[in-house]
Amino acid sequence: MTASKDSIDSSENDINLEEFETKHRDGTWLTRFVFALSIFLAVAHIYINTIGTLPELRISAFHFAGFGALCALLIPANPKWRDSKIALFFDILIVLALIGMVLYIVFFEDALYARGVTFDTSDWIVSSIAVLLSLELIRRTSGWFIPFLILVALTYVVLWGKWIGGPFSFPGLSLETLLYRSFFSTDGMFGSISRISWSFVFMFILFGAFLVKSGAGDFIIALARSLASKMIGGPGFVAVLGSGLMGSVSGSSVANTVSTGVITIPLMRKAGFPARFAAGIEAAASTGGQLMPPIMGAGAFIMASYTQVSYVTIIGVATIPAILYFLSVGFFVRVEAKRQNVTSVEEDGPPISQVLKEGWHNILPLAVLVTLLVQGFTPTYAAGLGILAVIVSSWLSKSHKMGPVAILDAMAQGAKNMSTTAVLLIGIGLVVNVISTTGVGNTFSIMISDWAGGSLFLTLVLVAIASLVLGMGLPVTASYIVLGTLSAPAIFNLIAESQLLEMMSSGNLPQAATAVFMLVDPGAIAQLAQGMPMEQAAALLAQVPADFKGMLMDQALGANNVAMILVTAHMIIFWLSQDSNVTPPVCLTAFAAAAIAKTPPMRTGMMAWKLAKGLYIVPLLMAYTPLIGGDTETLIRLTLFAIFGLYALVAAMEGYLEDKLSIPARILALAASVLMLWPYFDIWLQIVGLVIFLVIFIIGNRSYAKSNALTAS
Template identity: 85%
Template sequence: MTASSQPTDSQSTDSQEINLEDFETKHRSGTWLNRLVFSLSVFLAIAHIYINTIATLPELWVSAFHFAGFGALCALLVPAHPKWRDSKVAMFFDGALVLTLIGMVLYIIFFEDALYARGVTFNNADWVVSSVAVLLSLELIRRTSGWFIPLLILVALSYVVVWGKWLGGIFNFPGLSLETLLYRSFFSTDGMFGSISRISWSFVFMFILFGAFLVKSGAGDFIINLSRSLASKMIGGPGFVAVLGSGLMGSVSGSSVANTVSTGVITIPLMRKAGFPARFSAGIEAAASTGGQLMPPVMGAGAFIMASYTQVSYVTIISVAAIPALLYFLSVGFFVRVEAKRSKVIATENDDAVVVSNVLKEGWHHVIPLGILVTLLIQGFTPTYAAGLGIISVIAASFLSKKHRMGPAAIVDAMAQGAKNMSTTAVLLVGIGLVVNVISTTGVGNTFSLLISDWAGGSLFFTIVLVAIASLVLGMGLPVTASYIVLGTLSAPALFNLIAESQLLEMMASGSLPEAASAVFMLVDPSALATLAQGMPMEQAEALLAQVPNDFKGMLMDQALGAQSVAMILVTAHMIIFWLSQDSNVTPPVCLTAFAAAAIAKTPPMLTGMTAWKLAKGLYIVPLLMAYTPLIGGDPETLLRLTFFAIFGMYALVAAMEGYLEDKLSIMPRVVMLVASIMMLWPNLDLWIQCIGLVLFIGLFVIGNKSYKKSM
């Protein structure tokens, strides 16, 4: 069975995955309805391509059309209740829902000007349409993602209108009228049809469509076969096939569960056959597939949303994300090697079909679209333009293959598949826009950031721990992208301030603060200027910085750190949150990626989740490196040193955790290995200390390798 033969519809979301093909064939078995779904999917794909390449339409109209179109597709694909399925009542209800969505779009197009002509005063029709639109959003999200997100949206909206005024303290909000709330939610570009919706119908859709074309062209088979050809002869080769294949596939699909489903059906049986334990095989696939969303160039929807939040270019985002992603996949690979040694997994021989030369000969053309995509992005073209040309290049490159040439039928199928892949993501992101609107309107984001800082006592480490806990709780009900949006809005300011202040304090303590920045302290303590020039104890620097009014801290950071560094710190804060948002994929009790892998491996889901959680430790280590070192945005020399020691440091940590390197480690060597990992991973240590840690690791590695060879 090949990767491309698996259903790829589940790529539409990143945590709460829906098998749309199953709904279409089982829940909606009528052929006329299947033809309607197919036609609507193709129409939506063509319309969005037109919107993103040629059309110049008001963004509010486009966002409303985006929501209505994919909302109608969800209504046709997913029944209101599984027991209803093909009942006439359900079909009538869904038909009415689709017609209501169409009416909503037409109302915005033809009656928006009339609303402004009345001075933004609602008439009866405005009340009905805006209220029904919000309710439709809740219902469509309930169908595709369960009750958690609709309840979260209702709590947020009611906070603005009803119970915010009842709260005391920092969360007290005087309240807005229901009319104002509905206007901001529906008619403005702040709510349902705000920036999140704009990202959804532009960047996210175009790249999901690009991924659908790649899969249709046979790229999935090529990725798996290339991974097998490169890794199968290594010690623990099938495990490395899972790591490579999931990383490459995830860079296209951006969906962890879809990654597991499409690659796991091949890699998990391969690992089992080679001698890996079943639960370990499933855990490796889940951990590797989770990393797919961290791998450039796509990174799910997160990279596009991050670029929008930080106002840093998409190219910069994916370029600084590359090294952290590499470190994560290496950390998973280290677990593979250690387990392969322990389980005496031997290298396997390739058959002719997966020899590197044969794989490249048959599928080298699949590299062309990715090369064109990355080149266009680097050259400064917009992501939507790059994705559009990338789709054209997929079609053109397919004619270099004899097996997967994309004629008109294949092109239409790919467009339909891409639209179906997008359907649940579209309605979800539009609905999350309601929560983001409430956060920005009420100022809860700033309040929550201050609260996090207060709870953490100003500690950057404990702030990251709190964000990790919050991401895990939110991840039990929210898909990864939605969890990142909510957490990024709430906690990114606090994380940004703490990282920036830590760098500022280091400059104050070392006496390297620029003169222009030192002048700000004249407003606080003019007598401290002389001490600042020479450097001061960290405690004194903290006390001095605490006296600077908050209104001046932003200016102080800009002058001390520079605009480029401040931008990279903001990216670092969002990248940490994005990484931590992935942990719900592999952390019990709700870890859908691990559960999907367990279903393939036929292992206990919860125990598989625990194994995947252990194997995905890079999700916590790498964000700490981001926070305390210039892993994001550092100069090449610094990045080279950080990366070099981080690789060996994580390998040493894996060995210490597993009690095995090249051979079994007794208690004392295990402790030494833990110390060596700390010496290489701990931030800002002297080079000679890191080198001592490296020597300890290499020494134990050589000794263990000799012992392992004797036992063979």
């Protein structure tokens, strides 16, 4: 198996391990050492996440040192120096420096506090080298942009922040304070992002590596082919289903594209889909892999940390939006299949009974994982038992029984897959520390609100543009962390205030919440009970002091609803952060698919961008409807109308449904889509939109059937 086909990585900068695997078979001392180090890191992290009770700072330092050493030995400082002995010498120096950094924290951290947190020479040297090592390792794995961003952030705190005027002016901190917060405290490199990395992210990446080693990846592709083979445009749906199922345990859109695309793109081309469309579908579907629970490219874990909402709740509310996204991509497949007259390709899909008979045991680990999560066990505990379930279930397989060698290989693969993600998340912790220390996040949120004039829609547009720009240099997870820190408060406030204003204008404000307005305008209390015009409600709300708005929202909206609004804000940002995968000029997922399909990369990127329109439509539904956190009846209604609304939108965009649509029919399809998707229309207008779309569909189906009959005769 090659690394490009079988590796699962939550980073967008996957390590190409093909050369490593070749050297491993040759048995060189370096590859043997890397293999042993990978296994050691896997075992150590399993111990840390199950029965270990070490201080978090020391765990984070060990996490950085271990995976930093892997990166140093696996990824050369320059590809041209891969075989250079001098380069290897410097790589070994980096490894020794990382080991020394961990030992320094273990043995000399207490001495720093005994001196009253006053640096001596060794503190200066070790903390400075640690930050520089972080920059170098990230440069190797992700290029120059992220180290440059970190340097800009760090120098802003100590140097040029006091030179600029306006809201972003910052008086500055001493370099000693900055290095202390960056290295010794739990706010910088070894803060909450690092904790998420060595716990949740690592355990689930290791779980994914075990799944792949046990043959689950082959089972997923076979299952997708069997389910989609008899559908119109079957190979296209294989890409959608396969990428969605693979993404549910992977989380890397690039790795997803490479692992499934080598199978699905040739299948689509063989069936009659244009090459650029086939590559675009694979890129769009693989991008959705980071939206599909349970892993979501590490986003679910970070979101749970930011919002203080349980991981199980996060993946629960993320499921319906993810399904809507994959359906939107599937609608493009069906429409194009109708246009190109692509029918089912039954010989390409094994019978589902055969697939389940041979691979049903691959479902057991996922069932164990989900059951444990639902029962309230921690994600790390569930992932640990899930790994054991993978091993046990593999013994039911005829061809993928996992013995000691396979288990060690899976451990090593999981650790290597984690290495780039670990150093990236730890480095991004430096940026997050600067944002929280300086208050730039609150300032940025206020500025977004001012630029958008209080408009939620314009705010989302600005965040989407910012995510696209950041995504040109940052992987998706890092882009979400930075944007979530900067702009989530703005989106949260706008959504919460819009709901609060509706309650004030309708007279449904709870009695406890009206007491807050006694501080602003006691005479408005009686009018609030009856309801007031929206403009007057907005003016009254604007007078509430900022310190009391949080209490007002909790009392008016309820703590659970407020938590769901916060999750909604972060989920929107997480979704918008994905657009850099499929949006030119930098769209790594589309470029990876183009390489397989042998199509022009930029034109493939434009195709993928068109096919991934769900990335923008579904976040709008999140913002304006209770798609996240709504009651069961509301969710069913929203989901059903959203499905047909997305289908109508695809038909309007493509000018094709069951047959070619005339200009009036396209306009009607667009109108039907707006009626079903626009949140401010009541259910009767949504029903009207649904009827219009069904009429267009039925007429087009009859037209398609007649044209086929004429062709056959």
